[in-house]
Amino acid sequence: xxxxxxxxxxxxxxxxxxxxxxxxxxxxxxxxxxxxxxxxxxxxxxxxxxxxxxxxxxxxxxxxxxxxxxxxxxxxxxxxxxxxxxxxxxxxxxxxxxxxxxxxxxxxxxxxxxxxxxxxxxxxxxxxxxxxxxxxxxxxxxxxxxxxxxxxxxxxxxxxxxxxxxxxxxxxxxxxxxxxxxxxxxxxxxxxxxxxxxxxxxxxxxxxxxxxxxxxxxxxxxxxxxxxxxxxxxxxxxxxxxxxxxxxxxxxxxxxxxxxxxxxxxxxxxxxxxxxxxxxxxxxxxxxxxxxxxxxxxxxxxxxxxxxxxxxxxxxxxxxxxxxxxxxxxxxxxxxxxxxxxxxxxxxxxxxxxxxxxxxxxxxxxxxxxxxxxxxxxxxxxxxxxxxxxxxxxxxxxxxxxxxxxxxxxxxxxxxxxxxxxxxxxxxxxxxxxxxxxxxxxxxxxxxxxxxxxxxxxxxxxxxxxxxxxxxxxxxxxxxxxxxxxxxxxxxxxxxxxxxxxxxxxxxxxxxxxxxxxxxxxxxxxxxxxxxxxxxxxxxxxxxxxxxxxxxxxxxxxxxxxxxxxxxxxxxxxxxxxxxxxxxxxxxxxxxxxxxxxxxxxxxxxxxxxxxxxxxxxxxxxx
Amino acid sequence: xxxxxxxxxxxxxxxxxxxxxxxxxxxxxxxxxxxxxxxxxxxxxxxxxxxxxxxxxxxxxxxxxxxxxxxxxxxxxxxxxxxxxxxxxxxxxxxxxxxxxxxxxxxxxxxxxxxxxxxxxxxxxxxxxxxxxxxxxxxxxxxxxxxxxxxxxxxxxxxxxxxxxxxxxxxxxxxxxxxxxxxxxxxxxxxxxxxxxxxxxxxxxxxxxxxxxxxxxxxxxxxxxxxxxxxxxxxxxxxxx
Ligand SMILES: Nc1ncnc2c1ncn2[C@@H]1O[C@H](COP(=O)(O)OP(=O)(O)O)[C@@H](O)[C@H]1O
Ligand SMILES: [Mg+2]
Numbered sequence: 001x002x003x004x005x006x007x008x009x010x011x012x013x014x015x016x017x018x019x020x021x022x023x024x025x026x027x028x029x030x031x032x033x034x035x036x037x038x039x040x041x042x043x044x045x046x047x048x049x050x051x052x053x054x055x056x057x058x059x060x061x062x063x064x065x066x067x068x069x070x071x072x073x074x075x076x077x078x079x080x081x082x083x084x085x086x087x088x089x090x091x092x093x094x095x096x097x098x099x100x101x102x103x104x105x106x107x108x109x110x111x112x113x114x115x116x117x118x119x120x121x122x123x124x125x126x127x128x129x130x131x132x133x134x135x136x137x138x139x140x141x142x143x144x145x146x147x148x149x150x151x152x153x154x155x156x157x158x159x160x161x162x163x164x165x166x167x168x169x170x171x172x173x174x175x176x177x178x179x180x181x182x183x184x185x186x187x188x189x190x191x192x193x194x195x196x197x198x199x200x201x202x203x204x205x206x207x208x209x210x211x212x213x214x215x216x217x218x219x220x221x222x223x224x225x226x227x228x229x230x231x232x233x234x235x236x237x238x239x240x241x242x243x244x245x246x247x248x249x250x251x252x253x254x255x256x257x258x259x260x261x262x263x264x265x266x267x268x269x270x271x272x273x274x275x276x277x278x279x280x281x282x283x284x285x286x287x288x289x290x291x292x293x294x295x296x297x298x299x300x301x302x303x304x305x306x307x308x309x310x311x312x313x314x315x316x317x318x319x320x321x322x323x324x325x326x327x328x329x330x331x332x333x334x335x336x337x338x339x340x341x342x343x344x345x346x347x348x349x350x351x352x353x354x355x356x357x358x359x360x361x362x363x364x365x366x367x368x369x370x371x372x373x374x375x376x377x378x379x380x381x382x383x384x385x386x387x388x389x390x391x392x393x394x395x396x397x398x399x400x401x402x403x404x405x406x407x408x409x410x411x412x413x414x415x416x417x418x419x420x421x422x423x424x425x426x427x428x429x430x431x432x433x434x435x436x437x438x439x440x441x442x443x444x445x446x447x448x449x450x451x452x453x454x455x456x457x458x459x460x461x462x463x464x465x466x467x468x469x470x471x472x473x474x475x476x477x478x479x480x481x482x483x484x485x486x487x488x489x490x491x492x493x494x495x496x497x498x499x500x501x502x503x504x505x506x507x508x509x510x511x512x513x514x515x516x517x518x519x520x521x522x523x524x525x526x527x528x529x530x531x532x533x534x535x536x537x538x539x540x541x542x543x544x545x546x547x548x549x550x551x552x553x554x555x556x557x558x559x560x561x562x563x564x565x566x567x568x569x570x571x572x573x574x575x576x577x578x579x580x581x582x583x584x585x586x587x588x589x590x591x592x593x594x595x596x597x598x599x600x601x602x603x604x605x606x607x608x609x610x611x612x613x614x615x616x617x618x619x620x621x622x623x
Numbered sequence: 624x625x626x627x628x629x630x631x632x633x634x635x636x637x638x639x640x641x642x643x644x645x646x647x648x649x650x651x652x653x654x655x656x657x658x659x660x661x662x663x664x665x666x667x668x669x670x671x672x673x674x675x676x677x678x679x680x681x682x683x684x685x686x687x688x689x690x691x692x693x694x695x696x697x698x699x700x701x702x703x704x705x706x707x708x709x710x711x712x713x714x715x716x717x718x719x720x721x722x723x724x725x726x727x728x729x730x731x732x733x734x735x736x737x738x739x740x741x742x743x744x745x746x747x748x749x750x751x752x753x754x755x756x757x758x759x760x761x762x763x764x765x766x767x768x769x770x771x772x773x774x775x776x777x778x779x780x781x782x783x784x785x786x787x788x789x790x791x792x793x794x795x796x797x798x799x800x801x802x803x804x805x806x807x808x809x810x811x812x813x814x815x816x817x818x819x820x821x822x823x824x825x826x827x828x829x830x831x832x833x834x835x836x837x838x839x840x841x842x843x844x845x846x847x848x849x850x851x852x853x854x855x856x857x858x859x860x861x862x863x864x
Contacts, residue, residue: 099681
């Protein structure tokens, strides 16, 4: 059996090369992201890490964790689908094997044997490559400015232990699933040349789809009651769920949708008609090529949209709470004091923060940014008011918290939060819950006098009389101190721009590796699909299609499949965007909506370009 | 000993599809004797291939039953049927008879290997020599002509010595001369006691058989024994009128 496996791998090498490539890069991807997590861990175990560095490391760990999760999903999803596809495309050969006397079990064993050989090779090479790439990736993380810390390289076995088994197991699972179906092929399938592929989903596939879409529907129903930040998290996790659901019924859905998409063109171009028929006939190829496009467009699109909506939300909150008409970004502590001393200034409300360690089981634990507020000024300049409890009680050992923090931490009004201040454990009572306004104040607010502040932020200025008079006066007072004086709305715009900038960096880090992998997977799947359509193409040419018609049909086909996948990815994006939007507007009415059209369109265009150019390359390489 | 190699008893087969039901076979009863060469003829769409597939257990009848030697196929599950097919039947089709990835030698040896037996080298080579391909043993199907591929498939049957060989238009894609070689080979198998059931639409090919069965519209409509090509062609013309 093993000898037979070796020989058949040799003949279906094109498909297996594709599977090899998908798994190889999948393992590299998982190895690299695991290395990043490992490096954060290794660095934080070094002696002499400061509290500030620890905060940075915690943030990095969270970011890399999310990145690994998305990458792992992409890799495993593509690997499973590619291996399954390669098996499914060998119908006729397997039918022939059954005809000459292979039992279903023998067919299964043969397929598993073949794939084990391929998977073992890909996993080994992938892990080696991942280990070699790790130092370069750690350098890259510093170069693009994700962190200023020097990350320690962890020992390489971490990547091996995670990436190798994950990749191999998923590859074999994909094969096992297809092999089970393939082994049930009747021997007479070998006789029917262009057997029409089955599109009806199995019970298991239907069940998976129902569970996935059930989850989505539940989230939609709950959307209005979700805190916006939870909706954001949901919009990162749900696309994966939706994509799995879509792909499990993919062979039934995708070809039909593609045919619908082709409808306006089939009467105008015979190549479009050929492409439409081919997309409908070769359902497995269609679904497999669509898979990576659909996954990346749904995941990236949803993340883009919800990050943008969340930025809209925080900006709207800032705007609705900021009462001060002027904001000064002081260049020095002296400048901050000078603002307060200016005779035209009625209230100078300084944003002040300190990093305190939360109490964890009687010991100083993870650091938190805490806002130190002067009630008298903050209630005027930042309209600091309580939605529950009373902000006036914020004196002595007490703390006010934001609505989001309450949902997040599960501690509400009347509860206790303990911090370590100067070596002592200080319990603070929650006396008020305030609305969120992320750029005006943080999630935890304590009264002045408990601890001295460590950092001064912007000064929110309420003038005695006319704002422009105060601005002129401040401009004179602060001349030469490198300070900036801004109108409230200009300051909010600038802050919003900064948030979006940070979001973009976050987006790039989160999806960069997965996106790169998706690009490889798209090209890979397109090339496998093209090599499997060769016989069909030769037949069409025999029947009198000109080389140009054949080429156009192939391009049409690529466009149709990719377009359909983008349509599904786009629909997922729209639904999840709506979900976040709904959670936001339930929280705060009249939030403006910014749709990042350019990046969204860019995703679509890049996917289309990749599929079409891979198809063109596949065509020309065969001459 | 039972002299019947293949017994077909009241076979019907109805294909159901969205376009409606097709009654491909409407009650076929026939016995193929051991060591004989039977040809099945009929117009296109008359159910010849369907009949062959039912007889070989590649497909299950809607009603009726098939017995090969003393074994009733309806009593066997898929795996048992596969094992039985491995030892008792061989197949030759119009095209695509061989695994592209295997050499002629490995294709001939495959059923034995699937059965968990070692392929005996001399035996496989002898089978290939019988069909005149001793020197092509190491070639793959892509390096063989259509007729040579058919002969490798026959060598597979020679080597395995199954009781029945089923052939569906085995000469359909071959030129006269090559087709003639293939038919001679099929006939030679019956001398060793094996039976051959062959579907064809070519009267000349059918004239190599001991008996010809005429099928029309899913039913047996006639039978000729030891007829020449002219008689068979005349009978076919009668049918197609
Ligand atoms: N898998 C199938 N599904 C539906 N109809 C079929 C199928 N196979 C054959 N048929 C129909 O059954 C009839 C007999 O087919 P077949 O046995 O292939 O005829 P022949 O080999 O004599 O040309 C035809 O009308 C054909 O269209
Ligand atoms: Mg036929």
